[in-house]
Structure formats: C-alpha cells, structure tokens
Amino acid sequence: MSEALLKDYRLCGEIGRGRFGAVSLCRPLDPNLTGSFAVKSICKASVSGDDLDSQCLLTEPKILSLLSPHPNIVQIYNVYEDSTHLHMVLELCDGPDLHQLIVEGGGPIPEPEVASLFGQLMHAVAHCHRHGVAHRDIKPDNILFDAVCGGRLKLADFGSAASFSVGKGLTQLSGLVGTPYYVAPEVVAGRAYGEKADVWSAGVVLYVMLSGSPPFYGETAVEIFEAVLRANLRFPVRAFRSVSPAAKDLLRRMLCKDVSRRFSAEQVLRHPWIVGGGDANSNDGT
Known part of the structure; x- marks a missing residue:
C-alpha cells in the first residue's frame, strides 16, 4: 500500500471488487477535512504492458481529472502510485447502482x-x-x-x-x-x-x-x-x-x-x- 496514501487517509475496509483490484472506504486524516471517500486500487500485475487495459489503467485518472468536477460524474480527488498498485481517491457513492x-x-x-x-x-x-x-x-x-x-x-x-x-x-x-x-x-x-x-x-x-x-x-x-x-x-x-x-x-x-x-x-x-x-x-x- 502506498505510504503517501496512508499518510493522508485511513482505510476502513473493502466495499467492492472489480476485475483489476478492490475499492475501499477511506477517511481523511486531516482534521480539517470531513466525510468519507472511496479508494479504487488497481493491481498493475493484473494487466499486461501493451494491451488496451494497460492503456486505460494509465489514462483513467487523467480522464477523470479532465472531467471533474461535474454533478453527474464521479469526482477524483487524489492519485497515488506505488510499485504494485495505482490508487485513485474518488467521491463516495453509497447509494445503490x-x-x-x-x-x-x-x-x-x-x-x-x-x-x-x-x-x-x-x-x-x-x-x-x-x-x-x-x-x-x-x-x-x-x-x-x-x-x-x-x-x-x-x-x-x-x-x-x-x-x-x-x-x-x-x-x-x-x-x-x-x-x-x-x-x-x-x-x-x-x-x-x-x-x-x-x-x-x-x-x-x-x-x-x-x-x-x-x-x-x-x-x-x-x-x-x-x-x-x-x-x-x-x-x-x-x-x-x-x-x-x-x-x-x-x-x-x-x-x-x-x-x-x-x-x-x-x-x-x-x-x-x-x-x-x-x-x-x-x-x-x-
């Protein structure tokens, strides 16, 4: 897990899992920030270097940053990367899909x-x-x-x-x-x-x-x-x-x-x- 991520947020358990990793609930450690967020952690080993999924792995944070903020698109707040995972801190949507x-x-x-x-x-x-x-x-x-x-x-x-x-x-x-x-x-x-x-x-x-x-x-x-x-x-x-x-x-x-x-x-x-x-x-x- 990214040390930088753990310095900024406290992870509170997994709330979902997808093809390339898990989504966890997290809360900011900064006392001036309130509320909960979602961390989407993508395992780099689950995608190969040349395929479409790998390209999307790299571009998803950039695309979300380009589109944010919009009231009807999940907002991205931070991106962290370590040797094994890419972590995106996202707006928490806790209603049903x-x-x-x-x-x-x-x-x-x-x-x-x-x-x-x-x-x-x-x-x-x-x-x-x-x-x-x-x-x-x-x-x-x-x-x-x-x-x-x-x-x-x-x-x-x-x-x-x-x-x-x-x-x-x-x-x-x-x-x-x-x-x-x-x-x-x-x-x-x-x-x-x-x-x-x-x-x-x-x-x-x-x-x-x-x-x-x-x-x-x-x-x-x-x-x-x-x-x-x-x-x-x-x-x-x-x-x-x-x-x-x-x-x-x-x-x-x-x-x-x-x-x-x-x-x-x-x-x-x-x-x-x-x-x-x-x-x-x-x-x-x-």
Whole structure:
C-alpha cells in the first residue's frame, strides 16, 4: 500500500471488487477535512504492458481529472502510485447502482422518474463528449447514486474510456470494448467508431429502465452480438403498453444502426421527452 496514501487517509475496509483490484472506504486524516471517500486500487500485475487495459489503467485518472468536477460524474480527488498498485481517491457513492435499483424495484421504473434520471445521465455523457472523452462502457452497473446529494446520479468507472478529437469525424476509436448487451453494432462489427457508441449504450440503458429487459437478447455473448448487429428494435406490447410514444421515439433515434442518423448526446438532451420530464403528452420530436 502506498505510504503517501496512508499518510493522508485511513482505510476502513473493502466495499467492492472489480476485475483489476478492490475499492475501499477511506477517511481523511486531516482534521480539517470531513466525510468519507472511496479508494479504487488497481493491481498493475493484473494487466499486461501493451494491451488496451494497460492503456486505460494509465489514462483513467487523467480522464477523470479532465472531467471533474461535474454533478453527474464521479469526482477524483487524489492519485497515488506505488510499485504494485495505482490508487485513485474518488467521491463516495453509497447509494445503490442503477442495476440494483431496477432489480430491487421489481422491474421497470415509472416513466417520469426514468426521464429525470436519464436526463442526468445524458448531461454526464454530453459533458464527456464535449471534452473529447468516450466512456465506452455505459451500463446500469456503472451508474451510481450519491445518497449524500439526495440520490443524484453519477456516471462512474472510466476504466474503458478513451479520448478522441472533437470535430474531426466519428471514426476515431477502435477495439471491442464494452459489455455485450450494451455495446453498439459498429463496435461489434470491428469498424472504427466514435462517441455515438455511447449514445447507443445509453439508449439500451433507457430501454432497460422502461421495460425491465434489454432490447437485444441472446443466451451467449455471441448470440447477443448477433442480435445487436441485426439491430431489430421492437417494443413488446406487454412491456411497453404504458410507455409513451415520445419515449419510444427517443429510443428509435438512439438505437439507430446508421451512425449518421443516430442522435448525439446533445440532441438527446433537446428531445421533447427529456425536456418535458417524461410527460406522456410530450410531442415525439418528429
């Protein structure tokens, strides 16, 4: 453990574990500082020197520093490094993640609540894109809530994020990055892609929030990828009976296989369903 980290913070136990390390609760030793924080410790030995994960290991703190502060993005405060680990001191989000919220709630979330939460998510995504950052792994597990701020949504886990050049076209990123249900078809196809891959992933999140199930399903990762590539978007009556036409319109514009026609994050924020707070009587934006 980094000596510099232990001089500044007292570790209070592990609160989570990921692919490359653990997340621990910590409290500052400086009596002038109050509150609790999270320390994300990434084991360097768990990644090799030349692969994409290693690159992200090095860039995640830089990307979070570039994006902070933003009310809907987990904030980074300090970075420490020792011979075995990289440690990031982050804002503590002690509420449930979106996946837990959906599962514990027993299924779909009421539409006005979905619109409020989703608007917060898209403000975070638009902020990333304005700063030349693509998150590349937007999914309910990476959408947290800060109980201290009354349940404000926070986009987290930028371990797969990458930088792109704003204003120089959409085909600047590469690599199969993301989670099968949420990954965009252009990513699955192995083509160069841009930040609109995040919009697709967010669209899948919206679909899951409204219906309780993903739009493109398979028993295996290969079957899921095949369904994503077909991009046959359906709205089963049983799941979407009470969902407004405006919400369905937004889903069509986000889950559009043609990247040139797919909405940007800024366009999503201007859609009547978002502006109207999920009002079922909102115009559908056509």
